[in-house]
Amino acid sequence: MTVSSEPEGPSGYSYAAVVARSERDALLAVLQEIGFSGWVAPPEDGWVVAVAAYAEDAVAQGRRGVVEVGESVAGTGATVLAVRVLDDRQLAIVAWSGGQEVARYVSDPSREPGAAWDVLDEPIGVEGAAALAETCGRPEVGEELAELLAEGLDPEEEIESERLTRVLSLLGLPTWLVSAWVLPKRMPVGPSPKDLTRLRAGREGVGGLVAGRAARTVRRRRPAPVITDPPRDDGGPDDLMWL
Structure with a gap:
């Protein structure tokens, strides 16, 4: 987790997690198998949260970022959401149900690390709100969720963590x-660090410390973008003025 600051708005946080409707032991088994680095929380209302150690970098074998980790967990048939916030300027959510992807949303594709200069900053995937709500057992909030995901945020006054709080609540x-960006320190709300299972490259304890250091040297590479082919500015009348 990282904290950054931008001149046009408040400081921003980066964090990522997989949220799965799964037995905790079953989730742990998958995360250990793929060499996941992060924290696994106790179950809460049937959901288990696995917070990734890094928001932007790979956090498991095979150059898996949090979205790819979510996909691996979804392979067990569990209902899964992968959630990522970057600098509080971009929110990404990908969801699976029954092993199939049902929604993929990014609030601002232009904020993707390494994005081209002409990538548009408009949200992608708002139309998946109904499927996302259905997947989480809250079909009645689909319309409200769509409005929330489509909403433009004022960069000087608002951050994506505020939007995500409302999404999670819905x-x-x-x-x-x-x-979660606070980890490994004590979060102001939620489980304490002593109640979390710490995995480093899929292992716990001293063995995990050693394995984690070794894995970190090869996991600084970024995973694939959440949206691999984002819409771009095709050049309109305003561009022609400069020709």
Whole structure:
């Protein structure tokens, strides 16, 4: 987790997590198998949260970022959401149900690390709100969720963690997730560090410390973008003025 500051608005936080409707032991088994680095929380209302150690970098074998980790967990048939916030300027959510992807949303594709200069800053995937709400057992909030995901935020006054708090609340998911950037320190709300299982490259304890250091040297590479082919500015009348 990282904290950054931009001149046009408040400081921003970066964090990422997988939220799964799964038995905790079953989730742990998958995370250990793929060499996940992060924290796994106790179950809460049937959901288990696994907070990734890094928001932008790979956090598991095979150059898996949090979205790819979510996909691996979804392979067990569990209902899964992968959530990522970057500098509080971009929110990404990908969801799976029954092993199939049902929604993929990014609030601002232009904020993706390494994005081209002409990538548009408009949200992608708002139309998946109904499927996302259905997946989380809250079909009645689909319309409200769509409005929330489509909403433009004022960069001088608002941050994506505020949007995510409202999303999690609508979907009935643990809202303490927005404090996950604090880890490994004690979060202001949610489980304490002693109640979390710490995995480093899929291992616990001293073995995990050693494995984690070794894995970190090869996991600084970024995973694939959440949206691999984002819409771009095709050049309109305003561009022609400069020709």
